[in-house]
Amino acid sequence: xxxxxxxxxxxxxxxxxxxxxxxxxxxxxxxxxxxxxxxxxxxxxxxxxxxxxxxxxxxxxxxxxxxxxxxxxxxxxxxxxxxxxxxxxxxxxxxxxxxxxxxxxxxxxxxxxxxxxxxxxxxxxxxxxxxxxxxxxxxxxxxxxxxxxxxxxxxxxxxxxxxxxxxxxxxxxxxxxxxxxxxxxxxxxxxxxxxxxxxxxxxxxxxxxxxxxxxxxxxxxxxxxxxxxxxxxxxxxxxxxxxxxxxxxxxxxxxxxxxxxxxxxxxxxxxxxxxxxxxxxxxxxxxxxxxxxxxxxxxxxxxxxxxxxxxxxxxxxxxxxxxxxxxxxxxxxxxxxxxxxxxxxxxxxxxxxxxxxxxxxxxxxxxxxxxxxxxxxxxxxxxxxxxxxxxxxxxxxxxxxxxxxxxxxxxxxxxxxxxxxxxxxxxx
Ligand SMILES: [Zn+2]
Numbered sequence: 125x126x127x128x129x130x131x132x133x134x135x136x137x138x139x140x141x142x143x144x145x146x147x148x149x150x151x152x153x154x155x156x157x158x159x160x161x162x163x164x165x166x167x168x169x170x171x172x173x174x175x176x177x178x179x180x181x182x183x184x185x186x187x188x189x190x191x192x193x194x195x196x197x198x199x200x201x202x203x204x205x206x207x208x209x210x211x212x213x214x215x216x217x218x219x220x221x222x223x224x225x226x227x228x229x230x231x232x233x234x235x236x237x238x239x240x241x242x243x244x245x246x247x248x249x250x251x252x253x254x255x256x257x258x259x260x261x262x263x264x265x266x267x268x269x270x271x272x273x274x275x276x277x278x279x280x281x282x283x284x285x286x287x288x289x290x291x292x293x294x295x296x297x298x299x300x301x302x303x304x305x306x307x308x309x310x311x312x313x314x315x316x317x318x319x320x321x322x323x324x325x326x327x328x329x330x331x332x333x334x335x336x337x338x339x340x341x342x343x344x345x346x347x348x349x350x351x352x353x354x355x356x357x358x359x360x361x362x363x364x365x366x367x368x369x370x371x372x373x374x375x376x377x378x379x380x381x382x383x384x385x386x387x388x389x390x391x392x393x394x395x396x397x398x399x400x401x402x403x404x405x406x407x408x409x410x411x412x413x414x415x416x417x418x419x420x421x422x423x424x425x426x427x428x429x430x431x432x433x434x435x436x437x438x439x440x441x442x443x444x445x446x447x448x449x450x451x452x453x454x455x456x457x458x459x460x461x462x463x464x465x466x467x468x469x470x471x472x473x474x475x476x477x478x479x480x481x482x483x484x485x486x487x488x489x490x491x492x493x494x495x496x497x498x499x500x501x502x503x504x505x506x507x508x509x510x511x512x513x514x515x516x517x518x519x520x521x522x523x524x525x526x527x528x529x530x531x532x533x534x535x536x537x538x539x540x541x542x543x544x545x546x547x548x549x550x551x552x
Pocket of ligand 1: 225226
């Protein structure tokens with residue numbers, strides 16, 4: 125096959141491109157040399173930009189950044205990817221020098237457009253990472269003629285930089301949640317900051333046992349000790365009733381009030397309603413009765429205001445039957461009142477009354493829920509001390525995380541999952 129190789133540089137175009145590159149970059153000690161448009165066939169076109177060190181400028185050590193004498197210069201130029209121009213790839217070509225550093229011996233020089241062995245310039249990584257906030261990683265790769273891996277590395281680089289430079293001072297309220305990351309028993313523990321004006325993801329750890337949360341707290345405390353440990357400055361932590369979390373929170377956040385999150389309490393009660401529904405469906409079938417509960421699952425799980433017209437109509441029919449699931453559902457809706465109380469005293473009275481009624485219902489899944497509530501009554505009542513701490517925040521984050529996971533950006537690894545979630549809700 126004949127491959128046509130074309131390479132030309134017009135003086136005017138070259139000047140224009142150099143002006144443009146000088147406008148968008150500021151590489152002290154370097155200058156742009158030959159700029160040319162290379163074309164091989166029709167697909168592999170690119171703009172090649174040669175870089176040179178300025179005369180009398182000293183190379184710097186890539187480790188410590190100090191100017192050092194040059195040891196030697198590589199015979200072959202290294203290629204770096206820059207931001208595409210009219211979607212035509214732009215490559216920098218530069219012959220790396222090695223320097224003699226008093227501290228790091230003979231070492232490769234540092235260049236302002238790159239770091240380490242990465243062949244992507246910092247500008248290109250920023251460019252890709254910014255687009256990855258709006259598009260999926262594969263869309264970014266497709267739009268800008270690059271690979272999924274390069275987009276991922278660009279985002280990861282931005283996220284790592286953000287994590288390194290973020291401030292963890294002044295964090296007073298935390299929310300702890302767990303998510304299932306794959307089918308089966310694969311979980312992650314997520315910790316959020318829930319302070320007014322600063323709500324963000326603070327950490328993700330693999331697993332949902334005590335060790336996962338301990339690992340988060342240890343990282344969170346890094347650089348602080350004794351009485352100034354960050355965990356000791358925490359005033360509020362809201363979490364699920366999960367014993368492993370409660371114990372770990374108690375161990376680390378010794379000065380904090382632990383609150384049960386409204387969202388988690390509700391989801392336990394919703395589970396109880398769903399359990400009851402399943403039992404009722406089975407019982408109707410066993411008794412040979414009409415399957416009136418068919419397609420009713422979401423009617424009982426959704427908030428009433430989110431029901432479709434058809435679902436609302438079906439619900440109004442179902443409540444006329446004396447079914448256990450209907451009673452459980454009505455109790456669930458009634459429980460919502462608990463959160464609306466202004467006075468902790470009256471809320472407590474309501475809670476005890478509700479629990480008594482629920483126990484008398486003789487519906488096993490609901491009774492199980494009541495036992496759990498009674499065991500954690502104190503934590504539940506802390507809600508009223510917290511002045512309704514960020515009631516919807518953990519739920520909002522939980523929905524956002526699920527949505528991000530569903531979009532399926534192809535997380536094969538926990539690292540990729542961490543990177544995506546920090547990018548989406550880490551406020552970096
Ligand atoms: Zn050095």
